[in-house]
Amino acid sequence: MKVKGNVIKYGDNVDTDVIIPARYLNTSEPSELAAHCMEDLDASFVKRVKKGDIMAAGRNFGCGSSREHAPIAIKASGISCIIAETFARIFYRNAINIGLPIIECPDAAKDIQEGNELEIDFDTGIIRNLTKNTSYKVEAFPEFMQKIIAADGLIGYIRQGL
Amino acid sequence: MNNGNAAGKGMTMTQKILADHAGLDRVEAGQLIKAKLDMVLGNDITAPVAVKEFRKIGLDRVFDKGKIAIVPDHFTPNKDIKSAEQVKYIREFAREMGIVNFFEVGQMGVEHALLPEKGLVVPGDLVIGADSHTCTYGALGAFSTGIGSTDMAAGMATGEAWFKVPEAMRFVLTGKPGKWVSGKDVILHIIGMIGVDGALYKSMEFTGDGLAEMSMDDRFSMANMAIEAGAKNGIFDVDEKTLAYVREHSTKPYKVYKADPDAVYSREYTIDLGTVKPTIAFPPLPDRARTIDKVGEVKIDQVVIGSCTNGRIEDMRVAATVLKGRKVHPDVRCIIIPATQKIWRQSMNEGLFEIFIEAGAAVSTPTCGPCLGGHMGILAKGERAVATTNRNFVGRMGHPESEVYLASPAIAAASAVAGRIASPEEL
Numbered sequence: 001m002k003v004k005g006n007v008i009k010y011g012d013n014v015d016t017d018v019i020i021p022a023r024y025l026n027t028s029e030p031s032e033l034a035a036h037c038m039e040d041l042d043a044s045f046v047k048r049v050k051k052g053d054i055m056a057a058g059r060n061f062g063c064g065s066s067r068e069h070a071p072i073a074i075k076a077s078g079i080s081c082i083i084a085e086t087f088a089r090i091f092y093r094n095a096i097n098i099g100l101p102i103i104e105c106p107d108a109a110k111d112i113q114e115g116n117e118l119e120i121d122f123d124t125g126i127i128r129n130l131t132k133n134t135s136y137k138v139e140a141f142p143e144f145m146q147k148i149i150a151a152d153g154l155i156g157y158i159r160q161g162l
Numbered sequence: 163m164n165n166g167n168a169a170g171k172g173m174t175m176t177q178k179i180l181a182d183h184a185g186l187d188r189v190e191a192g193q194l195i196k197a198k199l200d201m202v203l204g205n206d207i208t209a210p211v212a213v214k215e216f217r218k219i220g221l222d223r224v225f226d227k228g229k230i231a232i233v234p235d236h237f238t239p240n241k242d243i244k245s246a247e248q249v250k251y252i253r254e255f256a257r258e259m260g261i262v263n264f265f266e267v268g269q270m271g272v273e274h275a276l277l278p279e280k281g282l283v284v285p286g287d288l289v290i291g292a293d294s295h296t297c298t299y300g301a302l303g304a305f306s307t308g309i310g311s312t313d314m315a316a317g318m319a320t321g322e323a324w325f326k327v328p329e330a331m332r333f334v335l336t337g338k339p340g341k342w343v344s345g346k347d348v349i350l351h352i353i354g355m356i357g358v359d360g361a362l363y364k365s366m367e368f369t370g371d372g373l374a375e376m377s378m379d380d381r382f383s384m385a386n387m388a389i390e391a392g393a394k395n396g397i398f399d400v401d402e403k404t405l406a407y408v409r410e411h412s413t414k415p416y417k418v419y420k421a422d423p424d425a426v427y428s429r430e431y432t433i434d435l436g437t438v439k440p441t442i443a444f445p446p447l448p449d450r451a452r453t454i455d456k457v458g459e460v461k462i463d464q465v466v467i468g469s470c471t472n473g474r475i476e477d478m479r480v481a482a483t484v485l486k487g488r489k490v491h492p493d494v495r496c497i498i499i500p501a502t503q504k505i506w507r508q509s510m511n512e513g514l515f516e517i518f519i520e521a522g523a524a525v526s527t528p529t530c531g532p533c534l535g536g537h538m539g540i541l542a543k544g545e546r547a548v549a550t551t552n553r554n555f556v557g558r559m560g561h562p563e564s565e566v567y568l569a570s571p572a573i574a575a576a577s578a579v580a581g582r583i584a585s586p587e588e589l
Contacts, residue, residue: 013358013447017555022534026237026244028211040557060359060392064553065534066294068211068310089363089394090294094310144194144324154312155218158319162219 001122003080003101005052009114012058014041016070016091019062025069030076037073051078054120056112058084062091071095081120083127085109096145099153103127108136172422174330175397176365179305179419183288191329199229200304201283202317203291205273205530206234206245209252211311212292216255216318224259225321231263231282232256233273236530241537271502271528274298274386274470279502281412285400286419290314290323295470295552297388301381302408303400303418308389328394330365331356332427335372337436342586344480345380346472346550346570348433349387350441354451355431362392364428367421369399372435378407379476386471387552390448440585443568445554454573454585461493464547465578466559467571468499468526469533472550475505477571482514484575484586485521491581496523497539503528523578535559541566548577 018041020033027033038045055074061084062070071094074082082095085106095102101122108127112118116131125138141149151157173181173188181189183197204212209232216224224230232252240246256264263282265271274295277283283299289306290296292314299306309323317323333352353360366388368381376384381398388396398404400418408416439453467473467481478500490496498518500506506528509515518525531538533551541547541560546567549559554566567583576586 015553015555017534017553017558021557022207022236022536025207026242026248028214028248040562060362063358063392064294064555066292066296066308066310067207068292068312069207071310072211086359086362088359088392090308090310093313097310097312097316142194154316155215158219158316162221 002119003052003054004119005054005080006050007054007056007112007114007116007118008045008049009112010041010057013060013063014057015064016062016067017064019070020067020073025067028069030072033069033073034076037077046077049077049079052080053078054118055079055082056084056109057082058109059086061087063088066090068094068098071098071100075100083109083112096148097154099149103138105136105138171426172424174365174425174427175367175419175421176305176330176395177327179286179288180325180327189327191327193327194324195327196322196324197288199290199317199321199323200287201229201231201289202314203231203233203273203277203289203293203296204314205236205293206238206249206252207236208292208311208314210248212314212318213252213255215312215315219315219319221319224261224318227260228262229321230261230318231277232261233265233270233276235270235272235528236534237536238270238529239267239527269503272470272473272530275473275501275505278302278382279411279504281414284408284412284414284416285404286417290317294389295386297393297395298382298386298470300385300388300395300397301378303398303404305395305397307395328363328365329428330367331361332430333366333368334370334430334432335368335376335435336370336432337372337434338375339435339438342440342572343438344570344572345376345383347441348435348438349384350443350448350451350568351438352433353387353391353449354441354443356391358390358447358449359392361388364393366391366393366396368396373399373401375435377476378403379474382474383471387448390552440570440573442573442583443554445565445567446556448552448554448568457583460546460567460583462548462577462582463494463545464539464541465494465496465574466499466532466539466547466549466551467574468501469530469551470501471552472571473499473501473505475508477550478505478509478514480571481575482517484572485523485579486517488521488579488589490522490578493581494578495539496578497526497532498523499526499529499531501528532559548574548583550574
């Protein structure tokens with residue numbers, strides 16, 4: 001699987017309260033959540049995000065609340081992949097479980113800039129930065145996680161085992 | 163071998179619990195395992211998504227009706243129609259599945275205060291909860307960690323979850339805390355020291371002679387905030403205080419795990435409780451810790467005393483000790499929220515409400531409410547609150563330009579009186 005898109009970049013410790021503020025958590029409808037995605041950090045996100053865009057960030061992305069509404073909102077807003085230096089562990093699980101591709105790659109996350117065009121090949125683990133003409137190698141997911149991803153998330157994986 | 167425990171070396175407390183629940187003799191840091199669950203938890207925000215996912219699996223029963231807890235506590239008593247619909251959805255699911263531990267308003271409390279009080283978690287248990295503060299039960303010597311809604315759905319279906327075995331950091335507590343220093347100050351001090359990702363993916367194991375000076379409520383408050391350092395779980399050695407708590411609250415069988423003497427830790431810190439000062443975390447992150455003497459003049463508009471971090475009976479008592487015979491500052495709204503019905507009744511019977519109301523504070527029914535900016539005390543633009551809660555992120559308690567300062571109940575109550583961040587010593 002390959003994705004291609006432009007980068008929207010944020011800093012360290014992007015928490016799930018700014019990804020989707022709790023005042024919108026009285027629904028779990030993806031499109032409603034997407035309408036408020038990143039609102040308290042970057043009110044322009046919803047207006048400028050395009051389908052296929054890639055989110056990049058620094059350390060500890062998705063820290064805080066366990067709300068799965070956060071990766072759901074990001075996925076529904078059209079983001080095709082998140083690349084960060086590190087992810088908070090609950091967010092990491094949640095993203096894998098709902099089938100939102102995420103990549104932990106400090107080299108890439110530090111080097112990538114807002115507006116760069118990237119092409120990510122999940123099969124080879126290569127991120128190509130088309131703007132800077134550089135590339136980054138990503139460590140493969142453990143086999144177990146690959147199976148979850150291939151099944152389009154944890155629920156698909158469990159259904160296969162029933 | 164940089165995985166924390168090479169072959170032949172001992173296991174940490176967390177690793178032992180995980181190994182046992184995975185049916186393995188030993189596990190190593192970094193290993194992926196599938197483990198059996200003793201309790202699966204969800205609330206009114208996360209359980210609706212979990213139920214939707216559970217329905218997709220197509221099962222007509224949960225793995226064990228007695229090992230699931232659903233606690234609508236965040237937006238309850240229902241704050242609006244959408245919230246009421248969400249609670250209705252999970253209530254109907256709980257009835258259909260015969261889930262024993264569904265807690266309706268009237269029995270409900272803030273989930274992480276409620277489950278230990280109801281005896282639903284005991285030492286050695288493995289608990290997952292679709293709420294990040296599920297790590298609270300580490301105070302009981304259980305492995306408990308936050309997960310999302312899909313993991314909750316999978317847990318309800320299969321009674322299992324996958325984990326990457328964490329390496330651990332060890333915190334050796336020594337000495338005796340000073341007056342007005344609580345578990346909250348100790349954990350804010352630690353988070354300030356290691357940072358909001360200082361324990362990312364790791365266990366925080368708490369041990370040492372100083373534990374004897376920490377009450378169970380102190381320990382719950384500390385384990386609760388392990389997630390604010392990025393930890394997978396926080397866990398305490400089991401001692402006489404733990405066992406006394408368990409005997410009082412539960413009839414469930416329990417198992418005491420101890421770390422091996424040769425267990426390997428990625429870092430070890432020794433903390434002399436006698437040197438810890440009352441500590442406040444400034445916005446917008448829980449690691450922006452400052453001791454009370456370094457706070458300066460911070461005027462406030464609201465105080466919240468409650469939450470899964472500090473809504474327990476000792477927290478209520480400390481607040482009452484500070485507020486007794488004093489008045490809440492005219493520029494401050496002081497909102498006090500006992501975390502469960504039992505704590506509410508106990509506070510009432512001990513005369514604490516008389517003190518709160520006489521001081522000019524409002525007492526609320528149990529709810530997470532303002533902690534996450536849900537209801538019952540939302541901040542306007544530019545307003546500041548001192549809260550005994552656990553997060554001070556941008557917009558956490560209301561407007562994105564409002565501010566939350568995290569503190570202990572003693573500091574919060576003193577601040578309510580002073581109208582600025584203050585210590586009880588200053589009143």
